[in-house]
Amino acid sequence: NAGVTQTPKFQVLKTGQSMTLQCAQDMNHEYMSWYRQDPGMGLRLIHYSVGAGITDQGEVPNGYNVSRSTTEDFPLRLLSAAPSQTSVYFCASNQQGSTEAFFGQGTRLTVV
Amino acid sequence: GQQVMQIPQYQHVQEGEDFTTYCNSSTTLSNIQWYKQRPGGHPVFLIQLVKSGEVKKQKRLTFQFGEAKKNSSLHITATQTTDVGTYFCAGRSSNTGKLIFGQGTTLQVKP
Numbered sequence: 001n002a003g004v005t006q007t008p009k010f011q012v013l014k015t016g017q018s019m020t021l022q023c024a025q026d027m028n029h030e031y032m033s034w035y036r037q038d039p040g041m042g043l044r045l046i047h048y049s050v051g052a053g054i055t056d057q058g059e060v061p062n063g064y065n066v067s068r069s070t071t072e073d074f075p076l077r078l079l080s081a082a083p084s085q086t087s088v089y090f091c092a093s094n095q096q097g098s099t100e101a102f103f104g105q106g107t108r109l110t111v112v
Numbered sequence: 113g114q115q116v117m118q119i120p121q122y123q124h125v126q127e128g129e130d131f132t133t134y135c136n137s138s139t140t141l142s143n144i145q146w147y148k149q150r151p152g153g154h155p156v157f158l159i160q161l162v163k164s165g166e167v168k169k170q171k172r173l174t175f176q177f178g179e180a181k182k183n184s185s186l187h188i189t190a191t192q193t194t195d196v197g198t199y200f201c202a203g204r205s206s207n208t209g210k211l212i213f214g215q216g217t218t219l220q221v222k223p
Binding site for chain 2: 031033035040041042043044045048050056058059090092094096099100101102103104105106
C-alpha cells in the first residue's frame with residue numbers, strides 16, 4: 001500500500017495564480033484532512049472531510065476550497081494564490097472514530 | 113473553538129538529560145494523540161491516550177493524560193540524538209472528529 005500520496009512535492013506560484021494540491025489514500029479511510037505548517041504555528045487545520053460528499057471548514061479555511069467526490073481523493077484548491085499561503089501543506093487520513101492519522105510527505109509551496 | 117496549547121516551543125538538552133513537553137486544551141478531549149516529526153519529514157503517530165489519568169510508556173517515553181482530560185505530557189528519559197525532532201500533541205473533538213494540533217515542541221539534543 002502507498003498510504004497517503006501528495007503531489008507535487010514542491011511548487012512555486014506567482015501571486016494570483018491558481019493550483020490544486022492533490023491527495024490520495026488507498027487505505028479506505030473515511031476521514032481526510034488538510035493542514036498547513038508554518039514556523040511557530042504548528043499544524044493548522046484548513047479543511048476536513050468525514051466521507052465522500054461531505055466537507056467542512058477547519059481553523060484557517062479562507063483562500064482554500066476542497067471537494068470529496070471519492071473516498072480516495074481529497075484535493076485542495078488555491079483559487080488566487082497569495083504570499084501568505086507560502087507554507088508546507090500536509091494531507092492526512094484516518095479511519096472513522098478516534099484513531100491515528102496517517103500523513104502524506106507534504107507539499108512545500110512558495111508564492112512570490 | 114477548540115484550542116490546544118503546547119509548551120515549551122523549543123528545548124535544547126545535552127544528550128542524557130531528560131525532556132518534558134506539556135499540552136493543554138481549552139476543552140475536554142475524548143482522546144489525545146502524540147506525533148513526532150523529524151526535520152524535513154512528516155508527522156508520525158506515536159500514541160493515543162483515552163482514559164482519564166492514563167499513563168503509557170514506550171521505552172524511554174512516558175505519556176500522561178490528565179484527570180480532567182484537558183492536559184497531557186510527554187516525558188523522555190535520558191535523551192538520545194535520535195530523539196531530535198518536533199513533538200506534537202493533538203486533541204480530537206468528540207463532536208466533529210476534527211484533530212487539532214498544538215504548536216509543537218522542537219527538541220534539539222547536543223551529543
